[in-house]
Amino acid sequence: MSPTYDSSTVPAISVSELTHSFKGHQALNQVSFAVMPQTLHGFVGPNGAGKTTTLKAICTLLKPNWGEVSVFGHSVRADPISVREKIGFMPDHFSMYRQMTVFEYLDFFAAAYGLNLGQRDKVIDDVLTLTDMDGRRNDLISGLSRGMQQRVSLARVLVHDPDLLLLDEPASGLDPRARIELMEILRALRAMGKTIFISSHILTELAELCDSVTIIDRGQIKFSGPMDALLDADDETPRFSLRLGQPPENAVELLQSVDGVVTAEQPEYGSPGEFDLELEAGRDSNLVLQSLIGLGIPILSFSQRRKQLNQAFMDLTTRGVRT
């Protein structure tokens, strides 16, 4: 459940008319969006869309040609030091100091973030516990698996207890188990009140995880807002999934004869009892369900079908190679 905000809430990230080009190539063109505190915000776009450039601008590693970026009200141009104290940035690669142990690595960054000696042990213990790396604290990083290294990287991001986590493709290259575990950690962090800005290509997981999403394509924002708003958009004719216990042979004709059903069809790769129904716009689905029950066929499930994130993504982004 995402928290509610009033108009006075300062956004965790506020990007306004961000524009940047590299040697004549327009990477970002008037990009504007906002991320509210304590939410998990997905940042999605095809390769070369400008995701990493935007992330670098937010985490003070890029001076944009135009526009304003602020983090919890601190401008990245005017007050980069304060911004850095508030963010934890995890880049899209697994590069770490391989000759250090896990503890030394975290202690190094704790020192770089200015934590005093007394605080460090406690903080490192906490982040190692959170990322379930307690037992590997004295292992060399070079000896860890990719999934483990990613956890250490996440622990590093958390070492100074930032309010905002900027994660660039955190799940890339991880096996399914490591990916699921990472998502669990991210959920736990959101529950702790962190704001998480996550750039990812794995749309199904983002759809489950994120409260809000921004879709960027060719340097321009195509959508920014709550996930529900994206998935329910253009849903004038509601679609439902119906699963019948013992479907008769003429089930499709029967279903189409029900009042309020526009079309009924069996999905191409679905099981024999599954049907997709498209209802008339504005029709009460409860009344349709009553009519279906009236057919006397056992109904196992009846649920509204929402647009998938990847479908929304495909609808919003342009096909083809960027020139």
Next chain:
Amino acid sequence: MRFLPELPLLRRELTELANRRRTYVIRVIGAVIILLVLFLAYSRAMQTMLMVRGGLQASWQQLLGIGGDIFLFLAPTLFYSIQILMPALCCAAVSAEKENNTIGTLLLTRLSPLTIVLEKLGSRLVPMMTLLLITFPVLAYVFSLGGVDTNMLIATLWLLFCECLLFSSIALLCSVWFPTTVGAFIWSYVLIGIFAAFSLSLNFRTFVPSALWNQMVADPRGWAIVNAYLADPINTDASEWLPAWIRGVFDVNPSLAIFLSGYPWMLVVCQSVMSLLISVSCLFLACLLLVPRAFVSNSSLLLKVFGRVDAFFKALNERTTGGVELIADSNSLPGSDPVAWRERAKKSLGKARYLFRILVVLEVPTLFICMFTAILSSQQEFRQLYVLLGLIWVLAILVIGMKGATLFSSERARETIEPLLASPMKAVDMVRQKVSGMSRLLIVMATPILTVNFTLFCLRIQTSSLLSSTNFRAVAYLAFSVVNAFGLLYLVAWIATGIGLKIHSQTKAVLAATSAIALWAVTPFVFLMFSQMSWSFGVGVAVTVSGVCLLTWLVFCVWSRPEASVVVSGTVGVLAGLGLFSVIIMVYYADPNMYVAQLLQSLSPASLVVGTESYLLDVSYRRADVNGFFVGTDRFPWLLLCCCRLLVYGVLLLGVVYVVRRFSPIMLNRLESREISAVSSPSVSSRVPVLEGATQT
């Protein structure tokens, strides 16, 4: 039917080469340097000719024959160019494929290791050959002046090719062996240095084409005796110039010698067989190692060696003492300087224990060499000891320069820098901590230098003078030596760090740092050489050099498009430097004396060391009249000059440190100042979409 092989790799490499702007920039700079050398050689030859052949009234006919003098000046320059450039060109041939993870796909194609190695070799030989090709019109002009034998020309061209092949083969072998270009770059030069030192010390001149050229072509006696031997192999003694196996062949078959008498260059070709064999061996070894070394891990070789040494001594200690440790390893943690801690605790050139081993490896041979050279060269004013001092200085500056250049570029190459840059630590602090992490290495590299200095001091200073009240010179010399060693190495460290901050690639950073330091050391002497020529010629060349410097800076600015502040400060720096040179040269022309010459030399770091040695020896200068006749000696105020030089270098160090610190956020591409951009947009609240309502474009 296809007669020529397709050579896809060579084609790809040459296409890439042709697509790079720097290819053409390097060619232009190469051509300018060759032309400058030609001017210099021409001027020297003219001066010699005027003095020897009839003063200022020499006619143009008397110019004929000076081509030989110019040629003997020009050809070594080409050999030096090959020695410097060829390893740098070749070291990335295979290692870059490893770094870019493209070696696997290359090996999966139908190209065999032999084809890959040969095509890579070809792709590096072609650019070097094009550079040499630039000199052909110059050589044609020199040839037309007379004094250059056709055979001499052919022999030189052949030996230049052999030198290219030899150096490129060794560098290619290093490129195959090492996982990184930086490793291949360093070891290429080290191996070539060891190979050259080994060959020359054992008098195996045929192993190194440039040494063979010096013996056979540059030495007029050698060339004359070889010609005489070919004409009459029975009665001519050429044992000093030709190896026994060649003489054996001609003894058995004298008619062969008579046949070759018209083509003495073929004798040079025969003698170069050894260097060709060595080249082929290196290439063969590279073919064999290409696949086994294709996927080696990118961990530090030095760290691995030290790790094994540690394991060996630990096992030995376990067996002998049962594991008693007198001084146990302290498990230190970053403290308040994490970046410096990492440099000291986690790097092979930072750990105290490892550095101590390096110190022993450097110091023990230095002590032995000091002892023996002191004994052996006592008759020659300890000349060899000065050679040793020069070599140690070069090694120390190379090591410190390379370490400084890779401080940041290695982090960029391994992509570990971004998390660090996203931390609140200031760029200035990162730079300061990185350089302070090198302090132990500075001590280790300065120690052999000070050892040689101390040896010289002991040999030069009488024990009685030490005990007398006039031992100020001894104390001052030692103090100057210590300050020189640490000050100069510290300055090199900061310059190289600044270059490494700007240039992202490790190889380019190392190349740029070493080139910049070499240019800095050599340029004042080149200017001095020009200033000693006739007024019009000297000024002409000085203007040309200044123009080239400005042009290079402009090309750099257009090419890399640095920040406006960098452009302004760099332009001011270049103009100030050139202005200083011009003023000193003008002063020298107005009143050519040793003081101004020393002042000009002071701009090179080499003069700092040479000046201190001169203070120890209290060198006096010969004074000459306008006709060059000796009229007496001048006592030179070395102490004052040493103090002035130290002052200048102190100011320079402060300036470099200030510039690197000031521009470090820009060079790290990091927002740091509290500037508010003039182009920032209007109020955020009016433009930023809020989450309650979605925005869709």
